[in-house]
Structures are given as C-alpha cells and as structure tokens.
Amino acid sequence: MSAPTEWQANISKAFSNRSFVIGLTITALLALMAALSFVWTPYAVGSFDILGKLKPPSSAHWLGTDHFGRDILSMIMVGSRNSIAVALVSVIIGAGIGVPLGLWAAARGGLIDEALMRFNDLVFAFPALLSAVMITAVFGPGAVNAIIAIGIFNIPVFARVARGAALSLWPREYILAARASGKSSLLITIEHILPNMMNILVVQGTIQFSLGILAEAGLSYVGLGSQPPMPSWGRMLFEAQTMIGMAPHMALYPGLAIVITVLGLNLLGDGLRDVLDPKMRRERS
Amino acid sequence: AKTDLVLGVVLEPPHLDPTAGAATAIGEIVYANVFEGLTRINAKGEVLPALAESWTISEDGKLYTFKLHKDVKFHDGTAFDAQDVKFSLDRARDEKSTNPQKPLFASIDTVEIVDPLTVKVTLKQPNGDFLYNMGWAAAVIVAPESADTNKEKPVGTGPFKVDNWAKGSQIVISKNPAYWGTPVALDKATFRIIPDPAAATAALLAGDVQAFPVFPSYEAVPQFQADPRFKVVIGTTEGETVLGMNNKKPPFDNLKVRQAIAHAIDRKTLIDGALFGLGTPIGSFFPPHHPAYIDLTGESAYDPALSKKLLAEAGHPDGFKTTLKLPPPVYARRGGEIIAAELREIGIEAEIIPVEWAQWLEQVFKGKDYDMTIVSHTEPNDLNIFARDNYYFNYDSPAFREVIKQIEATSDTTTRTGLYQQAQKILAADVPAAFLFQLPKTGIWDAKVEGLWENGPIPANDLTAVKWAE
Amino acid sequence: MNLLEISKLTLRIGAFEALKGIDLSVRTGEIRALVGESGSGKSMTALSIMKLLPGGARTEGQIRFDGKDLLAASEAEMCRLRGNEIGMVFQEPMTALNPVKTIGEQVAEGIRLHTGATRAVAEEQTRAILDRVGLPAEKFPLSRYPHELSGGQRQRVVIAIACALKPRLLIADEPTTALDVVLQKQILELLQSLVDEERMGLLLISHDLAVVADMAHSITVLRHGEVMDNGETTEILTEQTHPYTRQLAQASMHVPERTPHHLTQTTPDGPLLAIRNLSRTYPGSRKGLFGRDPDFRAVDDVTFDIKPGQSTALVGRSGCGKSTLARMVLALDRPTQGQIHFAGRRIDKLTQNDLRPVRRNMQVVFQDPYSSFNPRHQAERLISEPLYLLDRELSDTERRDRVHRALERVGIPRADKHKYPHEFSGGQRQRLAIARAIITEPKLIVADEPVSALDVSIRAQILDLFADLNDRLGIAYLFITHDLAVARAITDTVMVMSEGKIVERGETEEILRQPRSEAGRALVKASPDLHKALARRIGEQG
Amino acid sequence: MLNYVSKRILIGILTLLAASIVVFIVLEIVPGDPARLMLGMNATEDAVQALQQQMGLDQPLLIRYFSWIGGLLVGDFGKSYTYSVPVLNLITERIAVSLPLALISLFLSTIIAIPVGLFSASRRGTMTDSGTMAIAQVGVAIPNFWFALLLVYVFAVSLRLVPAGGFPGWNAGVWAGLKSLILPSIALGLPQAAILARVTRSALLDVLGEDYIRTARAKGLTRRKVLYRHALRNALIPVLTILGLQFAFLLAGTIIIENVFYLPGLGRLVFQAITQRDLIVVEGVVMLLVATVILVNLLVDLSYALVDPRLRGRS
C-alpha cells in the first residue's frame, strides 16, 4: 500500500495523526539526546564528586546529582544510548532471525511450519524474565547478554507476525499469478511477500522496541543489565530505590525518562499502525 | 513491657545448622540463641564460658580440660553430656565432615571423655586461639540423635528454640522454658528476611520490623539518625575490606604496580561514596578495634602523582587494561565503581565484571582467575589467610608465614600484640592487596529495644540480653 | 401520500459529496429498484434512511417516512422505527449475523424489543417468521448458530429479522450479490412474496438491471450520487430515453462479435489440454476445536479436452469446484488423482522447473482486479512478470517492446506503464491482468470469473477484449463463470459442473437453450436475463 | 473434543520435555558450584567434596537428568541443595503467595480494564475516550517496579495505610495476608489493566465495524444495547488471549515485584535459587511455570469455544 506516490499520501496522513506526531517528536528528541550525548553532556559521567552527592535539582545540576555526585541529566542522556542500543539490537536480532523463520514456515507449511510453531510454543512457555535471569546466570550480567536475553524473546514474536502476515498474503491472487509465472517460493517471498508486510513489521518493530526498553530497564533494575561505568536508566533506578527518601529526584527522573520514551514509542507505533496497516483502514464496499 | 521482637535480616539462611554451612545468615539466627558451644564470644569479642563451665590448660598449652555444666538439656529433651562434646568435635574433624570451618579443628589431636561432665582435648601443638575457636558458630555442640536433622529442625541447648520457618519469609524462635542458664526476657523473636535495602528502610519506617541489627543500606542511616523513634548504632565488624590483587599475575606481580594502585585510592572518597562515610580506613589487614591495631594508612596514602611515578617505574607509564571482579554486596559494587574511576585517573582501565557469589568462589577464590577483586573478609581473627598456601591472593611471604606460626603457638598477650603488629607492617609494605576499610555494622532499632550487640565480632544476633524498655 | 419520500437529499462525508440532491419515493406495496454502478451512492441512500451513516457524514434535504421527517427525528425515535416500521436486509449474509448468538435469539431480539413480548411469545413469532422465509423450525431449530447455515439460509435469517415485525418499508441493499444465481432467484422470489403478502414498500438496491427488471415496479438509476433516470420499469427499459439507462441496458445485453472459426481448427497432435479422471480431495477442515469434517471431494473424476483456440466455459453454482479445477490445470495445486496433459505432455507431476515451458503457454486471469496485483509494483513490472518464464533473459528493448505490444492489445496507453495498480480503474486493472496473461503469447488462458467483479458497462468492454484476443491470437480459454450470459457471449462450448463433477457439456448455444442436466436447468432458469424479463413484462402489459 | 484435548496435552508434554532438556543443559553450564558456595571461603577441599557427594553432584550428567525426570513423573521434584527439604514443599509454600498475588492482580486488572474499555469504546472519539486512552497509554509505559516504589513510599511509608511489604503468612489470618498483597497487586495489576483496557477497546471497535452490528442497529437496538448484547462477547477472544498471557506473566514475572515487597513468592524463590546455585529448585520451578503456561494456554483455547460457538463444532 505504499507505492511512492502513496507515500506522499501516507506522509500527509501521518502528520495529521496526533499519536504519530507526538510519538515521532518524542522519539526524535530521544534520538537527538542520545546523539548529543556523544559530543556533549553537561558534566562528564565518569567523574565523581562525592562531596556533591544527592543534591536536589538546581541551576547547576538541572536534575540534581546521584549518590556519587554525578549529574543526573548527563547520566540520563548517556543512559539513553544504552537503552536504545540494547532495545534496537535485540529488535534487529529478533527480526533478523524471526522474520526469515516465519516466512520460511509460511512458504513451506507442513512439518517445518509445525516445527516452528512448536519452537514458538517452547520459547513462549518460558516466562521471559526467568529466562533472562538464567541466561545472565550463565554468561554473567551485561548489556550484551541482556540483548541476547531480550532478542531471544523477539524471535518468536517476529516469526509469528511474519508467518501470520505471509499466510494471509500467499492466497492473494497476485501471488497465484506470480506462481503461474513460474517463480520460486523464495523469489516470491522476496519480491512480493516481504515488501507487502513491511508495514506490519515496522509497527511490530516499534512495539518490540518499546518493550525492549522496558525489559532492559527491568533487567538492569535487578542488576542483570548493562554494567557500570556505562550509565543505564534501570540501574539508576535500582540505585535510587534506597535513597528515595532523601533524594527522590534520583528515582523520579530516570523513571520519567523510561515512561516518556516508552510512551513516545508506543504512540509512534500506534500512529504508524493507523497510517500503514491496511487492516485498520478497511474499505467498506 | 513487650516480650516479642521482630528483627530484620538481609539474607535467609539456607538451613539452620551452623556446623554444615558457612552462611553468616545461619549464625545470625542460631548463634547463642539456639545453639551453644563450649565457649562463646561476647559483643566485645571476648571469650566467655558457655556449655563449659570452666577449663584448665596444661603447662605446654596442649591439653585442655573442660568442665561441663550439669542439667543441660537439648530442646528435644535429651541430656547434654561429655558424649555430645566428643561427638561434635569428632564429627567436625572427620574426613567426611562438611564443616565449613574445618581449619578451626585442625589442631585437635584427640578428644577424650573423662566423666559425663568432663572432657579432655589434646592438641597437636599449642594454639593460642583455641578457646576463641571453640566459640565460633561452626563449633557448637550438637547431639548425635539430631545432628543429621539440624538443618531443618535445629536442636540445640540454647535459650530459644526454633518454632517455625516460613521459607523466604521469616523464622520464628521462642523462649526455651527448660533453659539451663539465665532465662531470657523475650518470649518470641521473629527474624524477617528482607534482602532489599529499600524494603528494609520501608519496613523499619512502617514499624513492621523493630530492629535491623545489620542494616543493609548505609545511605538511609542519616534518615534514621534524625528520627527519635530509632536508635542508630554504628559498630564495627571483623570485615577487613580489601582490593585483592592476583600477586602472581603480571603486572600485579610487581610490587610497584600494587603500590601504585594502593596510592591511587582515596579511602575517604571511597568510604563516603560506597558507605556514606560509615567505614573506618585501614592500612593493613587488621581490625581497628583490636588492641594490637596500628594505623598504617599513611603507608599507602592517597597520592595519584606518586602512583603515576610508580607505574612509570614499573614500566607502565601509560597504565594498562585490567579487570575488576565484583561480588554482589553493595560495598563491593559501589566501591568498585569508585576505584575504577580513580584508577582511570592514573591510566589504569579496569573493566568492571560483576559476579555472583557462586561465580566469585569458583572463579576468583578457587580458580584464581582474576586480576583484581573487592571483598570483605568477615571472619574474625583471619590475619592468617595471607599465610595460607594457595590462597586466592597468590601471596607468598616466608617472613609473614613465620610470624603467623609464632602467633598461633603463643598465648601470651603482650608477645602476641608484638607479633600482630609485625604482621600488619609486613602486609602494609608488601601490599598483597590494597587495604581499604573496616566494614561497619550499622544497627538500627527501635529506641526502646535494649541489649542488642553494637559490634559484630562474629555474625550473630545474640538475643540473650535483649529486652524492651518499660 | 408516499410511504417514503426523499427530496433533495445531499450527503457529505468529509469534503466528498456522496449524494447530490437525490429524489426518490416508495409507495406502499411498491417495489422500487435503485440501480447504479459501484460507488454511485446506493448504499449511502439506504443508510441515510436508516440514519446509520458512518461517523462524519452530514445530510441535507428531506427524508419523509409516512409524513415524518426522519432527518429531524431523534435517535430514540429512530430506534423505535428501525426494525419495527423500517426493516433492512444487507448484502453480505456471511457477516450480517452475529456469530455468537443463535438465529432464534437474533430474530426474537427485535420482536421483544419492539413489542415487549415475553420470551415464549417472541419465540412463537420467531418460529412463524422463520417458517415463512423457508426455514421451518423442525429442520432448522432456533438454537442453530449462523455458521451452521449456508449463505442462502443465512440471508433468509437476515430477511426474517427485517420482516419479523412486518415493517411498512423494507430496504434490501444488494441482498443477493453475494449469492449464486440459483440462490439469488430464490431470495428475490421470497422478497417478492413477502412484499405482496404484507403490502410493504420495498426499496431494492442492485447494481444489475437484469436482476431487478423482473420484479421492480419502478426504477431509479443513480450515478455518481445523482439520479439519472426514474420511472416505471417497462417505460424506462423499453424507451430508454436517458442515455445512461440505455448504456446500462445495452451493456447488460451485450454480446461481443466473434467468428467461431477456431472451432474447426484442429491440430494433428490432438487436444491442447486433456484432463483425465481428475480428482481433488481436501482433508476435512477442523471444525473448531473439537472435530473434523470428513474429507471433501471438491473435484470428482473430471475428464475433458480443450482444443487449440477453443473457448470453453465452465459454469456451475458457487462451491461446485470450478476454481479448484482451474488451480490444478494451472499446476498451482496438485490433483489427488488423475492426469493433466498439456500440449501432449503430462504435467501434473512435473517439478517447478520443468513446468516453465508449460507455464509460458498457459496463463491466468483472476476474478478480483484489485488483489491481482502487487500494490507496490508499477504496471510495467507487473505485466512483464511472466517473462521470467522465457528461457533467456530479454534485453531491455525487447522487454519494453513486449510490454508495449501487450498494453496495446488490451487498449491501455503506453504512458500508463509507470502507474501503480491503485492508479487504474477496475476495468483497466482487469485489462492489465489480461495483458500480463498474454505477454508470453500463451496458447491457453484460464480465466476464473474474470468479469464478475466488474460493473456491467465495464464487463461488456472486457468481454469484447476477450473475444477479440481469441479471434486475433487464437488463444484457447477455460472460462470460469457463474453467469450464463457471459458464457454465452464468448465461448464455443460449455461444461456444467455440479458437486465436483462435470454433469453436462456441449455447444454453448445448445446447452443454454436446452440444458439436459438438473444442474444445468437450474442455472439457466435462474439466470437473470434482461431480454426475457423485458419481453415478459411487455407481454404482461399487452 | 477428547481427541483435540489429548493432542494438545501430548504437545504440551513434548514441550515440557524439551523445556526440561533446555533447562537442565542451561543450568549445567552455569558456572559456580553449589557445594563450595554453601561452605564458604574457609572450607577445606575435602569438605567441599564430601558435600558434593552428599548432594549427588558427583554423578554423571545423564544419570542425574534421568533420575530427576523419573522423579518428576512420580511427583518427586527432588530435594533442595541448600534448604535440604523436598523442592515440592518449597514450591507449595511459595505458591501460596504467588498464586493469590497473580489472581488478585488479574482480577484487579480485569475489573478495571473491561469497564474502562467498554466505556471508552462506547464514547469513541470523544474527549472522555481520548482522555481515558491517554491515561491507559501512560499506564502501559510505566515500569511496574517503578510504580511499586512510588506506591510503597506513598501508601506504606508516608500514609502508613498498608504494610510496606513482607508476608505474614496465611496463618496470621486471611485479612493480614490479603492486606500485604494489596500494594503488590496494584503495582502488578494496574499496568496490566492499562494494556487490557486498550485491547478491550480496540477489540470492541473492531467488532463495532462488523456487519452484524449494523444488522442489530437496523433492528432498532440502541448503541448501548448493541455494545453489551452483541459487541462485548465477540470482542472477548482477543481479551481472553491477553488475559491468558497476562496470567502467565503475572505468575512468573513477579520476580521484581516480589523483591520490592519482599514477598516470599515463586519468583523470588527461583531468583534466589539461581544465586545460590540450588539448581534442582530452579529446575523444578521452571518446569512448574512452563507447565502452567502450557495449561493456561490450553484453558484459554478451550474458553474460546465457550465464547465462540463456531469453535465448538457440531453437536
């Protein structure tokens, strides 16, 4: 549904969609903040100022300082890189493995399809956080292992979505026509199936991305996510929890950063779905 | 006055048999409350008689004769006598023993029953620490009938017996009416397990828990200090906290590198940052509250310029890359972050690798597969670890070993003090580890509660003297 | 006074003006047909009367029902009228019923709502009305769920709901479009008899003049939201004063010119396509969680030949197995039994690779011009897709030449080759589909209902195109349709299929005039035919 | 019916078997020796070995796997390394906390979400609708552990309305038990409610676009009646799906919440068992959770049939 000319229509439609605009703005700001943190932060996050610890927000430290006297705004800025990286890579892993699997299962059907569905069952049967705990118990905590843990859960999600979308596309008449033109399943999948489910994948990707941010925060909160000295929102919350009585700002701002980011991504996802997903704009005939 | 008390403890014991597990959490529940040994250690770290009413030591220091209390009964009603003492000591020494502190019993040669209330223990060589050792939780006396089931159903001779253990939640002990000694004031005590520091704070504030003898969060302390409802006691522990270094692994095999690292660490910043100012700096491996303590922190005073110079002399002018393995406790994790930042200042890039205890024991302690680590050695009287073969520091100093050997064979206090000081100096000079601080014991309890230990000479929550003020 | 009187009704949805001041009336006892091509605003008119328009729709003008202005009526008043005084039947019987409620509940609901009858009384009435629409309670208990009924039966339930309280006006929005001709006839007869009995007014909406010619008293023709023509059925259809009406009528009766010379042309190698004892069994579909249908024979022991250049129609009721047969011929599906020979070669067991030369000579055109194309590709790429079948890669110029030639043959300007599918009209899209089918210059085209989704006028053009290609290029067709008029228009022979079997075959004219099989007779009898309807009505009037 | 259910059960058992292998292998490669961990830094090597032998850790992998699986088949989950009590006892004790917590949260999220979803759907496009959905959208974005922290500080520490955490045990009385589950259930349930409310609303809106809704309206039913009588039941399928997923999530995903409120639940048991290398407990709990997820999925599938007669098959 998104041939170039229709792109323009989609874009104008997108920009009149409130969710999309708000979501895009928040997401863009987040990306901007992450990019900016590479070249500039108000304070260096590696430098400790123990005497200036736990200071409430002030003109010097807009969001206050933490238990090591680090500037919380700077920590949040640098931490956004971590959240984005973990969530993004785990989405890429999930989509990179899950989508081909789903497409393959849909194209082949039969035993392969069954095997994929059982694999999905197996992964879904494991409570996600539990597996993350086990994975990090094996490999030790850290950003990379958080990515693996989250990524593994993205695989069946994408496999399922891709399979579902592909199954609904295969009986389409243009697929039959392509088959009548002698094209192989692989070629048809690449030429026809995949491009026509991009919308759904993009929407799902946004959703998984926001879930990834939440999951990373959760893992870091229990100490299994990325490790110091790399700032991470979840770990900031973990450290803040014992100090919430005397330094509530330490818990407040990283929490808000998570909420706003996830909110932004969800809104973006909703907006994208409204704009892109043909199911949502069913034409009445 | 109230006769019940809810105490918070951070860790749940895996089981309740102190002779079969090292967890400090076991001692924190049962020591002096449920189980008793021949001797006991009090809040000041002194050795007092317990099940042994009195003892005599032979001239050569090798023969200990213990006179036992009479009319002592185990919780299951069986009588306590010399038989039980022999059983307990032999069991701990046995080849198949799973006693976590087997070295405590290593010096015992034989245990003989003289009569039901007298036991004779012969040592292989004199041991100045023997009576102290017999006061450890791992040396409590158990009955042969119940020894195998003590993990689940602990049967001791103490003033409390275990009522109920809701796993993961709490352990309830109640007064033993048949206790042989001074009756305790409390009828019932509940140990509630609260591993999460935030939850611990909340539980105290909300009054769910009335005492937290070892409060897990240093940062919340000021908040309680300001609150008249609570009494905050910052005591000492036997936990010498060190930045352990792998003395055989380059570049840490070079004294200059170790010195450089020691001089790069600002103990004040470290204590402020990791313990919110509550620890005591140490310059060697010895507790500051010990009479034989000497302050050697000046030997490794904070001096980054000197560090850089030492590093350059050692052939690392631009520093190097290394790793820092950190076990779970907050002093290690936070301290590690600060130390890593300080080392970065002198050019050493230490990658932080957090590990669980199981991994730490496996990799660092047993495997010696590490560069640097931070850990607190909480066992009392553990200066001798630097004299052990194959200990994880990989430190090997014949001079130091010799001093330790002498200490162990001496019971004279003045001589011992001199030897202790000598040992401290050797360590401060050799820097087998960077000595950081003595771990504080942050006790917080309801202002009306009396009799809890202020210090932690051994892991214990001795409730024998605890009562509510009117 | 008219029962329903619409005057100057204008309807805007956003900036779009769907209805532009239409006038329409229905008298008590009158059957008023509202016809027009797709998108002309028929449904919008009906929904305006019910005041069930989509959100954001604004109406102007007047709709008077029994003298009362509906546009001014409150929602509560409308709720009283709907289902009670005005009933409505929708197009899609498959989705018009709530799948989780029994048919009894659904019919009784309206009765209880409006009459306040007790459950028992309402049930009694429900039984009566269901019996009236041909669903006697003995055979179709009230406890049936919609999915346990066929499409035609469901449409009867929908009609029962609409007529349960004997409304004075019944609106039927394309009540038969989703049904096959035989069912269509039954449903139309049912509506007619209900209207006659109760003297209701009926607003019958259809896109097909032939469908309504038989039963409507008067006709309103709608186009682009405007009334084109309006009047007595006979008058409108015989005189055809309005050019658009004439266009519609002619398109309905249109027969392409063709020279049936290909029939005689035979090749020494025998038939182009030879089907022998072909069967296809589908495993019984899982019935929900708890069971399985028995295996189902969709195509059952079919044998026939198609000669080169011969145009053969395959007709039959919905679900008789036509598409399944077509898919097997195209080697998109494998037969359970039997053989398929194409140009002397057995093809039903070939691998995809070995099929390439066969596919080059056998192409396909599908029913739905909308879903026949990948929406992301331009026309050029779309229609050149089968060139993939050629043994050698074509040069760019060769490829372009081929595309131009194909576009020319189907009458689409070359310049349009850069457009995307959605930029073409439905008819143009079907031309593109045909262009794609002929680009490899095949010997056989299998066309599965290629015109049934098109409006009559466009359908006529496409049929002309098919006939023309058959003439000029000598392409043989296997032409699948449920519409006998279409079969008659462009095929030489007809095969009638019923329940997976070919029950009759022969020359098109002959079979359509005098079918011998039961299935054939039913089809012929039920097929709407404007000619016959007109003749009958003129005869009635004397 | 039986046929289908037995097939599902068979698949479930195979999944469990696969899960058991995965879990066993994963835990086998977890570094760290339970015996050494128990005995601590001062333990001698022979003490560690003696303990390993006591725990049966010195036996080959395959033998341990089969004796474990064999035990599971007869309901014997083995004996905890650290607690040295039967794993099953530990699990039953913990379930007494986790299950009520999960059920209360689920109940809470359902009774909030479905009315809110209905309310919002019935006022589609109005300010109330967008307002409600905006709140729900924020609810979805809030990490439950952060929410839990805020709750503790507001309701337990500042207002002192409920205990800050801990669980007195059911013998302390049903009310005392429930009281300590209030905040955790809210912390768990509300974000779930936000998700569920959104699903309910969108499922309803999907259904409201269906043809049969128009049929019902043409019968003269008011919007409200159509919503309750026709739309709700049809919208239940996606809602049930999410409920099923949520239950599985709630039962297992409470690790964090149980930590915040120091509740002795299953989540914390397994978390703790992993750090203590009490592998047999981990294995037992994981198997139980996996079995629960499979069972809940089956129940959800069966309940679809209650809602939707099309899935019931012919009588």
Ligand SMILES: Nc1ncnc2c1ncn2[C@@H]1O[C@H](COP(=O)(O)OP(=O)(O)OP(=O)(O)O)[C@@H](O)[C@H]1O
């Ligand atoms: N919800 C809507 N929003 C905007 N435009 C609509 C909507 N529904 C219908 N339309 C437009 O209104 C016009 C009239 O539609 P209507 O459904 O009345 O056509 P119709 O004559 O019933 O066609 P068909 O024979 O295909 O059913 C069409 O152009 C259609 O695209």
Ligand SMILES: Nc1ncnc2c1ncn2[C@@H]1O[C@H](COP(=O)(O)OP(=O)(O)OP(=O)(O)O)[C@@H](O)[C@H]1O
């Ligand atoms: N993939 C399938 N699995 C099971 N049954 C099928 C399948 N495809 C078709 N059928 C059944 O086979 C029968 C024949 O279907 P087919 O599509 O060939 O009918 P048709 O004659 O083309 O009907 P229509 O005119 O409605 O297109 C139908 O009853 C249909 O339900």
Ligand SMILES: [Mg+2]
């Ligand atoms: Mg219409």
Ligand SMILES: [Mg+2]
């Ligand atoms: Mg068909």
Ligand code: NI
């Ligand atoms: Ni038709």
